[in-house]
Amino acid sequence: MDTLGSMEIHSESLVNRLSGLANEARKLIVEMAATPTGCHIGGSLSVIDLLLGVYSKYGEDPNHLIVLSKGHSAAALYACLYLHGVIEENPAVNYGQDGSLLTGHPNHKLPGIPFATGSLGHGIPYAAGWALAQKMKGVNGIGVAIGGDGELQEGLCWETAQIVQAKGISNFIYIVDCNGGQNDGLVRDISPYHHLRGMFESFGFLVKEIDGHDFEQILSAVEPDPEKPLAVLAHTVKGKGIKAIEGNPHAHYAKISEKIAKRWRMGLK
Amino acid sequence: MSLSGREAYKAELAELACENDKILCIEADLGGKNHAFQQRHPDRFLNLGIAESAGIDMAAGLAEGGFIPFFSTFASFAALRSAESIKLAMGYMGKNIKIAAAYGGVSGGWFGTTHHCLEDIAVLQSFQNIRIACPHGEAETRKVIREAAASPDPYYIRLSRNEVFQSLDRAPEQSCREIIYQQKEIEHSHLCLISVGEQATELCKQMTEKDPSLLHAHLVYVDSISLRSYVKELKKVSDQFLVVEEHRGTGGTASYLSLLMPECKVYSHDCGDKWPSYGGDHADVLRYLGFGLEELKGQVAAIGGRNGI
Numbered sequence: 001m002d003t004l005g006s007m008e009i010h011s012e013s014l015v016n017r018l019s020g021l022a023n024e025a026r027k028l029i030v031e032m033a034a035t036p037t038g039c040h041i042g043g044s045l046s047v048i049d050l051l052l053g054v055y056s057k058y059g060e061d062p063n064h065l066i067v068l069s070k071g072h073s074a075a076a077l078y079a080c081l082y083l084h085g086v087i088e089e090n091p092a093v094n095y096g097q098d099g100s101l102l103t104g105h106p107n108h109k110l111p112g113i114p115f116a117t118g119s120l121g122h123g124i125p126y127a128a129g130w131a132l133a134q135k136m137k138g139v140n141g142i143g144v145a146i147g148g149d150g151e152l153q154e155g156l157c158w159e160t161a162q163i164v165q166a167k168g169i170s171n172f173i174y175i176v177d178c179n180g181g182q183n184d185g186l187v188r189d190i191s192p193y194h195h196l197r198g199m200f201e202s203f204g205f206l207v208k209e210i211d212g213h214d215f216e217q218i219l220s221a222v223e224p225d226p227e228k229p230l231a232v233l234a235h236t237v238k239g240k241g242i243k244a245i246e247g248n249p250h251a252h253y254a255k256i257s258e259k260i261a262k263r264w265r266m267g268l269k
Numbered sequence: 270m271s272l273s274g275r276e277a278y279k280a281e282l283a284e285l286a287c288e289n290d291k292i293l294c295i296e297a298d299l300g301g302k303n304h305a306f307q308q309r310h311p312d313r314f315l316n317l318g319i320a321e322s323a324g325i326d327m328a329a330g331l332a333e334g335g336f337i338p339f340f341s342t343f344a345s346f347a348a349l350r351s352a353e354s355i356k357l358a359m360g361y362m363g364k365n366i367k368i369a370a371a372y373g374g375v376s377g378g379w380f381g382t383t384h385h386c387l388e389d390i391a392v393l394q395s396f397q398n399i400r401i402a403c404p405h406g407e408a409e410t411r412k413v414i415r416e417a418a419a420s421p422d423p424y425y426i427r428l429s430r431n432e433v434f435q436s437l438d439r440a441p442e443q444s445c446r447e448i449i450y451q452q453k454e455i456e457h458s459h460l461c462l463i464s465v466g467e468q469a470t471e472l473c474k475q476m477t478e479k480d481p482s483l484l485h486a487h488l489v490y491v492d493s494i495s496l497r498s499y500v501k502e503l504k505k506v507s508d509q510f511l512v513v514e515e516h517r518g519t520g521g522t523a524s525y526l527s528l529l530m531p532e533c534k535v536y537s538h539d540c541g542d543k544w545p546s547y548g549g550d551h552a553d554v555l556r557y558l559g560f561g562l563e564e565l566k567g568q569v570a571a572i573g574g575r576n577g578i
């Protein structure tokens with residue numbers, strides 16, 4: 001894996017704070033997996049560090065926009081928004097329940113969610129369009145889309161990549177949670193990418209590859225380039241943090257018992 | 270000289286953009302040369318290329334960023350290829366996007382079935398909260414574009430190809446959301462023709478000239494909200510309706526009106542269920558589909574038209 005050329009050093013306290021939040025978020029995700037509906041636990045645990053890192057950088061400034069395009073990881077998004085104080089309701093209590101806006105895919109009627117995702121691919125052009133609007137208005141605003149590597153099988157992602165380079169939308173950041181899994185198995189078995197970095201580079205993106213669980217690397221990577229749109233290929237582990245399911249492609253969706261949830265929570269720091 | 274609907278769209282939008290700097294014109298590479306908007310407002314003209322679904326989603330982002338994006342391509346590519354983007358961004362999330370869809374119905378003629386769209390109204394009517402407008406002629410098209418720009422609602426505006434028509438008379442202050450009638454005196458009729466779209470309106474004009482006992486009501490907006498708003502007025506003018514629409518019978522305006530007015534008889538003159546596989550101009554393809562004056566006369570006679578038709 002390539003490392004970042006110039007690593008901005010972030011304060012130890014910020015990284016420590018994010019590590020603590022990540023631990024809390026993982027506990028919430030496990031709790032959501034123990035609700036009557038269960039949740040998409042594998043991808044939520046792979047993307048949560050990316051979400052927390054990006055939110056700490058851009059989430060509290062309304063001049064920027066963040067979209068989780070791999071909407072099946074809603075549990076991670078809700079946990080992130082809750083821990084950042086954007087939504088007040090603890091998502092582990094009513095996730096997926098009748099009368100709750102905490103639906104299994106992100107609900108735009110909740111604060112902090114600009115676009116209802118879940119049908120894969122749509123969040124990418126939405127964030128790019130929003131970034132283009134900022135560029136046309138001449139204001140500084142970064143549009144960030146967080147997608148998955150399975151999601152890249154959707155043509156919409158590449159339609160957008162083409163438009164982004166054609167229109168020079170350099171204030172657009174596309175983060176790919178490369179956890180290697182998708183609903184029915186492994187990306188490499190179902191529809192592999194032989195040179196993902198090159199694919200993005202051929203679309204005119206500046207590409208950075210990082211460890212998607214390392215906050216130093218996440219925070220350093222999500223700085224836009226003044227000339228080119230940025231793709232961050234974040235290598236992650238499906239089910240990260242829960243030893244029983246780490247790297248298991250079958251952990252895409254899980255409904256677990258309270259007993260298992262308690263054990264998994266205790267395994268977290 | 271009058272303009273076709275799609276040229277009227279470009280011209281009117283270019284005019285409106287002089288007054289409103291939020292208006293954007295987005296094309297998916299089918300805007301053609303000498304585009305009126307592109308020439309007058311190049312900084313707000315975006316050809317996003319042949320990427321319709323991404324184009325609608327990007328338009329949603331542009332709308333969220335404060336613009337009023339008008340997105341244009343052919344009806345089939347807008348309504349069918351981008352259907353999910355429209356459902357989510359415009360229907361569910363209500364993003365303020367306006368789609369101007371040229372080549373509605375079979376106006377694409379010899380370009381073939383890939384370039385025809387006889388299913389768009391069925392698809393769009395099922396996505397709630399999107400205004401669907403089918404203007405007839407230049408004046409009505411210009412008025413619909415102004416209404417769309419002034420409204421916070423998402424819009425789907427169905428246009429044809431290059432044919433030029435004279436719109437029915439409408440008072441300057443009268444919204445296109447109001448039903449207009451070809452007859453000056455509106456009396457209860459045994460049969461009311463309802464026209465939707467350009468060819469249908471022309472047919473109904475010809476039909477009522479041949480049979481003055483028929484009433485001709487012209488609808489521009491055919492989304493479910495608009496159709497519900499027409500019911501009370503329509504029931505005052507007749508209890509039998511024949512909807513004329515260049516569309517499939519399934520899912521068209523007649524089918525929804527029949528649900529809204531179960532106590533009335535609602536018939537449909539439509540393009541049936543055949544796939545047009547032959548060339549020819551717009552009129553030729555319509556003839557193949559059984560959509561035309563002779564067929565309409567026969568249908569009126571079967572329903573119980575008067576004056577020997």
